[in-house]
Amino acid sequence: MGVKVFVPRDATACALGADAVAEGIRAKAAAHGIDVEVVRNGSRGAFWLEPLVEVDGGGERLGYGPVGVADLDSLFEAGFPGNADHPLALGPVTGVDWLASQQRLTFTRAGWTDPLSLDDYRRLDGFAGLERALGLTPQEIVDEIKESGLRGRGGAAFPTGIKWQTALDAPGDRKFIVCNADEGDSGTFADRLLMEADPYQLIEGMIIAGLAVGAREGFIYLRSEYPHCKQVLTEALARAESAGYLGDDIRGSESAFHIELRIGAGNYICGEETSLLDSLEGKRGLVRFKPPLPAIEGLLGLPTVINNVLTLAAVSTVLAEGPAHYRDFGSGRSRGTLTVQLAGNVKRGGVVEIPFGATLRDLVEGYGGGTASGRPVRAVQVGGPLGGYLPEALWDTPLDYEALAEAGGMLGHGGVVVFDDTVDLRQQARFAMEFCAIESCGKCTPCRVGSVRGTEIIDRLIAGQDRERNLQVLEDLCDTMVEGSLCAMGGLTPFPVRTALKHFPEDFQ
């Protein structure tokens, strides 16, 4: 057996050249007569260190990063894959402070193994939640989820147990579990990391959800912008089925569950749950009225649980460790851990899983290390394209659902996009309207037409025309969009616009 060398297969790692690095290591090792086994593992989410190459050093994993093909010669000269004294050497990866200081619950397995290996997954306590769930009644499973305090991680933070109870109580023999993997918010990639680094955790969570509400059919609706993820999930689903975790008789329990991977077609709005359901039915992704709730009348009008990737993944942890274990993490009504994604103009970007209650400043300055450009941070957009632009005065707000909402922010799916002092908030406000105009499903007039008018008004403001009047019209328009749109697309697009105006008025002078 050769030395095990790990090179992530994650989309970001590959975007930074991981495939060539993996090939290069194989070739150089062969040339040096060193026997290596290159494992394509998942990423740990420390994307600023990618490609993060690790060597199995007898119980310890020694890290090197970020490694480019050009670094391989000097690495091998320094003794790689043995313990190399090299500028890129990070020591044991568990000692890298950026990772060590996190509190990983959902991402505990990310990066350690080949994400497709079922043996590795089981060895790291995978399927323990499913094994327990198979011995519980549906109501007992739902009760555990309720007790855990788990709330939806897609953005709306709705209590998962209540959603499941509604679906469990809904009459009918045919029900569905739908995983919303249409992670469209700019600045978010935690769902992608989970699916690429630990896909069985999601699959396990979905099977448990099926057992809990009596559903035998599941869908993962994945955005088409994630081709790497599609590859991993396709293979993971096939292997889970061969191993008897999916199918008509899950591990000899006589319970059935099937999962179909469905690929979206490039529309942001399909991340809205009712639009997603229409898309799954083969229609234009138009937003539906609520009620009826999808838990009662969802896909094909039948009871349907729709949860985000991280929510379903967390279900496996809740069932494996018990609800108290999960609930004991967190603060106030925000239980479990907080997953944020540091993105944009940031020096050390990636997925950070920490206790609720850390501040934006801890994240941006601590984990993020400030901007990549080296200029001062000026604005931070939290919660995706429908989230607000927050100025420095608000960076000390604790990051939990309630505290941030109180400060006029929104946590959403946990995207944190950092801008330096070259940002022009007029242009960001304009883009919010433009994005809404491009992505609106078209059902509600205030969203469909209002966003186009909003872009035009901001253009007039940028041109310095009739400032006071245009600001007033923009305010009225924002009110109309908030009050007159069915979903968050039209309802929240004014949020980035208004926070830009409120917190950065100097840009609109």
Place this chain on the structure above:
Amino acid sequence: MTASAVSLAEIVESAVASQRGRIGPLLPVLHAIQDTLDYIPSDAVPMIASALNLSRAEVHGVMTFYHDFRSTPSGEHVVHLCRAEACQAAGARELERHARESLGVGFGETTADGLVTLEPVYCLGNCACSPSILIDDEIHARVSPARFDELVELLREEG
């Protein structure tokens, strides 16, 4: 019936057959056809409609609703440039200007030599290492204007 019409019918038929039994098969069928042909010819619309028991208007409506589906062929390669906020924060606005100028095309257009179709995309999930572009199925991170030129040059060399 012309030869190409026959093969189009066969392609539609096999796309529909591969998705038989699915709930709401229209999107997977459209993806399958586009994966094979690179676009969805307008002649395919009535065939899809009849095979799935939908109206032509329904098929047309779905095709035009989703950004991914094309009704005309693309260039040899498709370059998706991320325009979303995280990439903007890291220089995507400048990259977009550069891409438009250096390729001489706008979004949805193909270069005169047929090499590249430029498309916008709103997030590739690579936001910690922005700006990002997707060339066919491959994501590239931290793409500066100079890097963009190198990548396009590589496509040109590939031919």
